[in-house]
Amino acid sequence: MSSIVKNINLHLICASNLLPQKEMNNCFISTIEELNLKIVKNKLVFANGQSIKLTVGERIVLHTDSRQVESIQSQIDNIRNLFNKRATVAQKNYLNELNEQAVQSKRQSYDSIELQKLIDEIDKKKAESITASKIQQLPSCEALVEELKISAVNKGYEVIQTNVKDNIQLQFVRRQY
Amino acid sequence: MNDKIINVTVSKDSKIYLETENYKGEACVDAIKELFDSFFELDKLEHTSEFYEKDEELKIEVSLK
Numbered sequence: 576m577s578s579i580v581k582n583i584n585l586h587l588i589c590a591s592n593l594l595p596q597k598e599m600n601n602c603f604i605s606t607i608e609e610l611n612l613k614i615v616k617n618k619l620v621f622a623n624g625q626s627i628k629l630t631v632g633e634r635i636v637l638h639t640d641s642r643q644v645e646s647i648q649s650q651i652d653n654i655r656n657l658f659n660k661r662a663t664v665a666q667k668n669y670l671n672e673l674n675e676q677a678v679q680s681k682r683q684s685y686d687s688i689e690l691q692k693l694i695d696e697i698d699k700k701k702a703e704s705i706t707a708s709k710i711q712q713l714p715s716c717e718a719l720v721e722e723l724k725i726s727a728v729n730k731g732y733e734v735i736q737t738n739v740k741d742n743i744q745l746q747f748v749r750r751q752y
Numbered sequence: 753m754n755d756k757i758i759n760v761t762v763s764k765d766s767k768i769y770l771e772t773e774n775y776k777g778e779a780c781v782d783a784i785k786e787l788f789d790s791f792f793e794l795d796k797l798e799h800t801s802e803f804y805e806k807d808e809e810l811k812i813e814v815s816l817k
Contacts, residue, residue, distance in 0.1 A: 580770040580784065585791055587766075617793070630792055638792040641767055648765075716766045723760060723791070730787055732758070741764045747787065749756040 582641040586651050587719045588658050589635040591726075592700075593707035594665050596633075602661040603635055606654060621650055634722060652715075659711060666708055673697050673704075720745065758787060 589599050607614065611622055618626040619637065625647055628638040635658075637651060680693045710721045720743050724734050732747040757773035770788075772780040785794055 579772075580768065580794070583768050583792065584766045585768055591790075628793065630790065632790040634790055636791050644765065644767075716762060716764050719766055720762050723762070726790065727758075727787060732787070743762045745760040745762070747758040747760065749783075751755050 584639045584641055584644045585719055586637040586639070586655070586715055587634065587722055588637060588655055589662065590707040590710040590718060590722055591634040592703035593662060593711055594669055594704070598665050598669060599635065599662075600631065602658060602665050603631070606658045606661055609657060610650075610653060612654075621647070627651075636719075655715060662711065663708075666704060669704060670701060673701050716743070756783065758783060 589603065593599065594602065607619065613620045614629065615626070617629055619629045620626045625643065627643070627647060630636045630638065637654070639647060639651075677694055677697045680690060680697070685693065710718050713721065720736075723745060724736070727734050727745075727747040732749050735746040735748065737744045737746075754774040756775055756779075759771050759773060761769040763769075770784065772783060775783055781794070788794065
């Protein structure tokens with residue numbers, strides 16, 4: 576072994592590819608506004624002054640120290656639940672938009688190869704969003720595991736999963752030939 | 753050649769324990785950052801003795817005919 580990371584808890588708020596980045600950010604901002612939370616630099620600040628780290632990129636993840644997680648867990652659950660409600664509506668709109676884009680593309684006079692390329696891109700976005708929606712509905716821990724696996728596969732790792740008691744063990748392997 | 757491995761244990765309360773295998777030196781930090789940069793900002797790492805060893809050098813031999 577060479578390096579170890581421990582004592583952190585990760586809380587997945589939004590799975591990757593559920594929504595376009597702008598819509599994902601809008602849903603998150605309206606969620607934290609409704610809950611009277613603030614973002615200061617890369618931290619989410621609660622009304623009682625507690626703060627946790629926030630990573631917003633292709634997905635949204637909250638990062639707490641294991642020692643503070645108990646006192647803050649219910650608030651994190653509130654964020655996730657409220658975000659999920661907003662994201663469900665936003666995702667329906669997003670899928671409708673994609674369907675509309677497909678219809679519009681067919682109406683326009685693209686050549687058949689170009690049209691097929693557009694339709695394939697739209698179908699890919701729809702499939703990714705539907706898969707992300709299934710991940711989003713999982714309990715936080717399982718959703719996090721699925722997102723870790725997706726990230727690892729996208730970065731060229733082979734994933735081996737084993738479940739031991741209440742823990743999920745993932746082994747990300749980069750083969751050396 | 754030893755495969756490069758990152759072991760991740762996720763508990764029910766989403767607690768993460770993460771360790772690298774067969775990496776030496778800064779390569780393990782780079783691997784963790786690459787894999788987890790969209791999940792968290794890496795600020796706390798414990799290093800084992802292997803961290804302070806130099807990573808194996810990649811040697812490529814080319815024979816010109």
